[in-house]
Amino acid sequence: MTTNWQEIDLFAKNLIDRAGETIRHSFRNKLQIETKSDANDLVTNMDKEIEKFFVEKINAFDSSHHIMGEEGYGDQLTSMDGVVWIVDPIDGTMNFVHQQRNFAISVGIYEDGVGMLGYIYDVVLDELYHAHKGHGAYLNNSKLEMLKDVKLEESILALNTTWVTPHDRVPYEVFGPLVHKVRGTRSYGSAALEMAYIATGRIDGYLTMRLSPWDIAGGKVIIEEVGGIVTDLFNQPHTLLSKASVFAGNPAVHKIIYEHYLKEKLPKS
Numbered sequence: 001m002t003t004n005w006q007e008i009d010l011f012a013k014n015l016i017d018r019a020g021e022t023i024r025h026s027f028r029n030k031l032q033i034e035t036k037s038d039a040n041d042l043v044t045n046m047d048k049e050i051e052k053f054f055v056e057k058i059n060a061f062d063s064s065h066h067i068m069g070e071e072g073y074g075d076q077l078t079s080m081d082g083v084v085w086i087v088d089p090i091d092g093t094m095n096f097v098h099q100q101r102n103f104a105i106s107v108g109i110y111e112d113g114v115g116m117l118g119y120i121y122d123v124v125l126d127e128l129y130h131a132h133k134g135h136g137a138y139l140n141n142s143k144l145e146m147l148k149d150v151k152l153e154e155s156i157l158a159l160n161t162t163w164v165t166p167h168d169r170v171p172y173e174v175f176g177p178l179v180h181k182v183r184g185t186r187s188y189g190s191a192a193l194e195m196a197y198i199a200t201g202r203i204d205g206y207l208t209m210r211l212s213p214w215d216i217a218g219g220k221v222i223i224e225e226v227g228g229i230v231t232d233l234f235n236q237p238h239t240l241l242s243k244a245s246v247f248a249g250n251p252a253v254h255k256i257i258y259e260h261y262l263k264e265k266l267p268k269s
Contacts, residue, residue: 003083008109009117009132015057016105019050020123023090027100046096047071050089050105058085070214080113080240086217092190100124106192108217110240118221120196129196129222137199137225144199146227149252155204156184157253158194170209171267178261195219195248199226205249205257207233213240219248229254233262 026046051071058067062083067074069087077084085107090096092103101124109117118137120129129144131137137144159175179185186203188194192215194206199222217240220230231237233245235258247254247262 003111003116005116005132008083009130011061012107012109012117012119013128013130015054016107016119016121016128019053019089019105020121020126022046022050022053023096023105023123047090047093048073051087054085054087054089054107068213070212077241080110082112084110086110086214086240088192088214088218091192091215092188095189102188102193103190104192104196106214106218108214108219108221108240110217113240115217115221115224118218118225120192120218120222122193122196129199131199131222131225133221133225135225137222139200144226145201147199147201147250150204150250152181152253152256153183155182155250155253156186156202157182157249158186158188158197158203158206160187160208171265174261174265175207178257191215191246192219195223195230198228198248198250199223201250204253206246207257208246209233210243211246212243213238216240216246216248223248227251231258233266234268235263 023046048071051069051073055067055069055073058065065083065085066077067085067087068077071089074087088106090103091106095102103123105121105123107119108115116133118131127139129137129139191208191211194203195216196219197203198206216230216238223230228249229251230248233247238244
């Protein structure tokens with residue numbers, strides 16, 4: 001049976017639009033905020049409500065589809081067989097709580113491990129970055145151009161600001177020289193938006209030590225549709241079944257950073 005991706009695309013966009021509207025309406029209400037792994041790992045009632053909404057609607061749409069979500073309302077998956085939705089209801093929850101901006105809904109839809117549809121929705125700005133494998137990537141109705149080569153010295157990277165100082169888990173001797181080499185660095189607090197900004201050329205690379213599948217699933221499809229590259233820091237592909245490091249970027253920037261700064265210099269664990 002052939003998968004009707006056009007139908008799924010329209011359905012996904014409708015869900016994302018409705019979820020965004022719900023989140024915007026929540027701004028006038030008091031949030032219920034909890035912590036997860038530590039005091040900086042926040043989850044709100046809206047994170048949970050939006051993920052439940054996705055799970056219920058997707059199950060009703062096609063019960064054969066699998067769902068992986070940050071808040072645990074989806075399936076516990078050990079493979080990427082079949083059609084798998086990977087959903088982050090609010091990527092950048094700390095920004096959502098403190099700023100009511102700089103967060104996004106992220107959705108990636110995969111078939112047998114291949115990214116077919118990707119969505120990143122900036123709820124506040126009403127900007128939907130979306131892509132269908134083989135059909136290009138778009139920002140709302142405007143098609144994104146293929147990424148052009150950028151010199152490392154003229155590039156802007158997104159990475160955690162703690163990387164510019166000695167850190168117990170991040171080798172400063174690897175990343176310190178890189179930070180000094182590039183034109184500038186940014187940290188937006190939302191992996192999904194940082195990946196969307198790579199697709200638009202607003203930034204040229206994004207490096208992080210550890211992300212979950214729902215943080216990158218939608219952005220991976222979008223970036224690859226404009227010729228960008230998404231790997232881990234060791235230049236290996238992701239399984240999307242576990243947490244891993246992430247290195248996404250413009251192909252020229254990705255190549256030179258890996259070859260001159262990461263290859264054979266990063267510790268394997």
